[in-house]
Amino acid sequence: MTKKILLTGVFGPFGVDDAFGRKENVMELFHNQVTKAQGPASLRFHHRSFALYFLAENVQTPVTVLDFPSREQFVEELRRHRYDAVGISFIAPNFVKAREMAKLVREIQPGAEIILGGHGAAIEGVEELIPCDHVVKGEGIRWLRRYLGESEDAPIRHPALVSAEHKHIYGIPTPGVAALLVPGVGCVNGCRFCATTHFFEKKSISFFRRGEDLYQNACRISDELGTSDFFVMDENFLKDKARALELLACMERDRRPFGFAIFSSAEAIQSFGIDNMVRLGVYFVWVGAESKRETYDKNKGRDLRAIVRELRDNGISVLASGILFLEHHTPQNIWEDIDYIIDLEADFTQFMMFTPLPVTRLYQDYKAKGLIDFDLPFEEWHGQHLLNWRHPHFSRQQATRVLGEAFRAEFDRLSASTLRMTETCARGYANLADKAASDPWVALQRERLRARGTELRILMPTMRAFAHSAVERAHVQRVAEQCEKAYGPQPIKERLLGLGALGIAEGHAVKARLFGDMDQPQFRQVRYRWPDGHRTSAAQPVRLPMLQPVTDSPAGRP
Ligand code: B12
Ligand code: SF4
Known part of the structure; x- marks a missing residue:
């Protein structure tokens, strides 16, 4: 019997104080744990919930993936389609959200089994704390295949996923x-x-x-x-x-x-x-x-x-x-x-x-x-x-x-990490010149470094304008000189792009001051091998939007 599976991450919004989460726990890697003190210079982007796509891609049964749903979207999906099992992927800080979702499954689809997976499954006694039928500790693909009666040892198929979405610095979408x-x-x-x-x-x-x-x-x-x-x-x-x-x-x-x-x-x-x-x-x-x-x-x-x-x-x-x-x-x-x-x-x-x-x-x-x-x-x-x-x-x-x-x-x-990255590229490009001269492969990689470095250099006017201290302003000047030495004079087109970027950054800063600059990850629903005419096939890559316009939403709202 073919089983229909719903795989879901926990619901948003994230990074807000409510019954389910905290404002300090933003769903952004760098803005939450790395560049959080850097104000508009903080690197902003979201990651998809990769485990969901790996699991869905590697079984042969109809699966729906809900990535960053709202509570309402999750409820709507449960009301619309009957599932044999609902897998919830969560980590420890999202325990309450996972518990709420499991309760909703029991209420709306009492016939569906609940599978808990991801690092939250390691919480001691989780089977007593959250309504569930299975708790998967550790690697999930083999477990899910076994659960579905499929071959555990079949080769793993790697989904085609963009690593980071909605990337921006100073409000400027990064290419x-x-x-x-x-x-x-x-x-x-x-x-x-x-x-x-x-x-x-x-x-x-x-x-x-x-x-x-x-x-x-x-x-x-x-x-x-x-x-x-x-x-x-x-x-x-x-x-x-x-x-x-x-x-x-x-x-x-x-x-x-x-x-x-x-x-x-x-x-x-x-x-x-x-x-x-x-x-x-x-x-x-x-x-x-x-x-x-x-x-x-x-x-x-x-x-x-x-x-x-x-x-x-x-x-x-x-x-x-x-x-x-x-x-x-x-x-x-x-x-x-x-x-x-x-x-x-x-x-x-x-x-x-x-x-x-x-x-x-x-x-x-x-x-x-x-x-x-x-x-x-x-x-x-x-x-x-x-x-x-x-x-x-x-x-x-x-x-x-x-x-x-x-x-x-x-x-x-x-100073700002973007400035330091710009410096690293220029340093590397200059230092690798000798090796590149005698080794065509290194020359190829060095050219890629140049592309990265000259792209970052476009942000130089923005970095200068947003420098938060005399120390940082002097640092910007040093890096500008390093870039000049490494790559030569900046072409007119790149200079103009730099001025355009500064304009965007200034507009963004005003908006951020008025409304905050909270970003919520986008909801995504993907159906795999779906029987009734929706998008199908395991082989279908998940294409995610590459460059999206930066939209500011008032703090705390998706
Ligand atoms: C990507 C990532 C993120 C992304 C999350 C993106 C998202 N959509 O959720 C970002 C950067 C935003 C993030 C943030 C945080 N993260 Co994080 N993150 C990771 C990271 C680096 C990779 C996870 C991943 O995708 N791995 C690849 C996939 C394929 O593996 P996997 O997720 O483990 O899934 C496998 C199994 O776990 C299992 N599985 C997973 N889900 C399910 C579901 C079912 C139903 C089944 C059957 C099996 C199953 O099967 C999968 C295949 O084997 C891990 C560390 C790591 N390397 O694993 C930390 C990690 C998961 N994060 C962690 C933490 C603590 C956080 C933060 C709290 C850190 C912080 N203060 O900022 C925040 C929380 C944000 C929030 N509001 O919830 C901890 C979790 C610890 C715990 N015990 O819960 C980890 C383990 C890092 C660590 N070593 O401490 N994180
Ligand atoms: S166990 Fe491995 S992944 Fe974890 S901190 Fe040590 S080196 Fe890093």
Whole structure:
């Protein structure tokens, strides 16, 4: 019997104080955790709920995906179509939303089974807290196939998805599209605080084992979406050195360059080698710096500051992430760590509160010690506002204040991240000149760097006008000179575009002052293999709008 499945993420709006969520928990990666103190210079974009599309694409039954529905849209779908099962994908801070949705399923479609999946499924006793029939902890594709009586081991089909939507800086829509590439889930490193490694039992579960498989998928997705840049969603992409090298070999064999934004640990970066990263087309890397004193194996004995400098010298932008409110932190010594992270001088910095999340070793440890603050509702367990455990040296309010000050200090000392990225491109382009002269493949990648850098340079008048201090204004001047030296004089067309961009930014700033600049992710519904004439077929790529006009909605409203 064919089963009909509804797969859904939790409902919006996000980042507002209501019965289901908190204003501090915005559904935006950089604006929530990275560039949040940078005002109009903050990088804004949304990600789709990738798991839903992976699950839908890899079964053979009719499926509807609801990505970012409102509560009303979810209810409407339940009223309109009968389902055998409703799968809800959620993370811990969205627990209340998932519970509300499960209650709605029981009320409107009592015959449908409820499947809970995603990191929220790791919440202890979730089966008692949320009405459900199945709780899926860990990898979901194999589970869903088994549930449907399909072959678990069939090859994984990678959906063609744009990685980030509705991208803008200073209110200016940013050109270019990167596609999503998910080589697998999980990580073997087992850092004690990390939800991803523990949720997948400290394993790295590959969807594509060989570099050649990754390459073939990248080629198909690149053709379908018309882009050669990829955001690689793998916690430690360079850790599988052989696979990354094979991918590079395939690219060089076919003379087909791609660009990759990746996550990788310092040890994996050093083992793979920065020269190889340049050849592979890595243009952005997210590195866990964590803390100066709490040194994980991945960082032990490594000079992170030198690694960051070398990466940027080679045109690779770096995001360094740090953890605040570790056990040893006190109001007196925490700035040692904040300064350490800022002094890495990465293009981007993430500060996260040390947050024991269900399933992690840290959670088990703190629970045993009675340290976890279970009075704090799950909506607050997102690491950007309140500590969810009783810190010996910080009150809740103190921690919130220090987190804000850390982000602010980073911005004050290092300027806008967009400016730093512009600088990285110019530095890399200049420094790679010699290697490019003797190696045509490096020359090809260097040209891609030039395209990226000259595009960013268009924002220079905006960066100058919006510089928030004398330090930043001087920094803008230095980067403008670096660009001039690296790329030569700016063509008239680009200058005019720069002035146009400034006009948009000024208009946006006025609107943001009047109405706020909250952005809600767009609702999307996709039907797969739908029997009654709707859009069908597993092979159908999900094409997402590439450049959308920036619309401001009053704070808190979708
Ligand atoms: C992309 C991402 C986001 C996107 C979310 C986009 C969206 N539409 O939801 C953005 C950047 C906005 C985001 C924000 C946040 N995120 Co986030 N995010 C991720 C990230 C990096 C990748 C997730 C992903 O797509 N992976 C690829 C897919 C294929 O894997 P997957 O989602 O794990 O899905 C698999 C299984 O989990 C399972 N599965 C998933 N759903 C379902 C459903 C069913 C029915 C079934 C059967 C199976 C199943 O099957 C899938 C295939 O195996 C993960 C870390 C990671 N690498 O996993 C963190 C992660 C999920 N985020 C996390 C957190 C904490 C947050 C924030 C609170 C952080 C913050 N303070 O800003 C916010 C919350 C925003 C909000 N308002 O809800 C935590 C969750 C921890 C937890 N225990 O709940 C993670 C694990 C990071 C971490 N290590 O701490 N995030
Ligand atoms: S290396 Fe990164 S992804 Fe892997 S366990 Fe440590 S923090 Fe998690």
